[in-house]
Amino acid sequence: MISKLRAMFKDENFLKFIHWVENIVSKVLSIALIIVIFIAVVELIILLFKDLFITEPVGFFGKTLIEIFGLFLNILIALELLENITAYLRKHIVQVELVVVTALIAIARKIIIFDTTKYEKEDLMSLAVASLALSISYFLIRFMNQKYSQK
Structure with a gap:
């Protein structure tokens, strides 16, 4: 029994086990994210239908367009997260470029x-700094990827 336990904890066997767990978790996350995306799309369609055809005045959005755009972007972010997981399942590496793009979209x-009524100007400035930092990161990653792909 001790020899079986030792064999199980040898580096090669243990790494195979970790790889198997990573694959299972990634697949479960993918399925959960697909469910979330479909629910978000259905909710968006219901909201648009209600705002356009049911809520008075008919033909106008009860919610602001900004809120509706936010819902669209939520779905886009979820799709980017799904792409990150899918890329991980294909290549078994985290693609930093995809992660940075997802963060930029967020x-x-x-x-x-x-909403300028809820937040201070410092909050907007911090978002601008984060956006600038992510943009620079994205530029550097793209530059390095192009540099190494040419070799």
């Missing part, structure tokens, strides 16, 4: 739906 969403 920051852009926050800036688009930013």
